Amino acid sequence: MRITTMLIIIITVLLTVVLMQNTEPVRFTILFGTFYVSKLAALLTFGVVAFILGVLVGRPKKARSIAGSYPQDKDDDDDSDTLSDEDREYISHP
Numbered sequence: 001m002r003i004t005t006m007l008i009i010i011i012t013v014l015l016t017v018v019l020m021q022n023t024e025p026v027r028f029t030i031l032f033g034t035f036y037v038s039k040l041a042a043l044l045t046f047g048v049v050a051f052i053l054g055v056l057v058g059r060p061k062k063a064r065s066i067a068g069s070y071p072q073d074k075d076d077d078d079d080s081d082t083l084s085d086e087d088r089e090y091i092s093h094p
Contacts, residue, residue: 019043 022039083091 015047 019040022043024039025036026039026042027036
């Protein structure tokens, strides 16, 4: 078994134990409303939201190009054979 798989299993077991130990109701006051939710539901909700935010923030960014920094049209006309005959002869001989 891989180390990462073992770590995921251990973290999942520990998270499950912590969630199951915290089932009593907790009072939440948001703006003008007060409501009671079990700690289990609150911890699970905040954990899922934190995971989703972590994935969104941690993903690689797309490379951005600055408009007008390099003309795109010139690539089509570019001659890829820029070596002179002397250079080709030098490269071909060891």
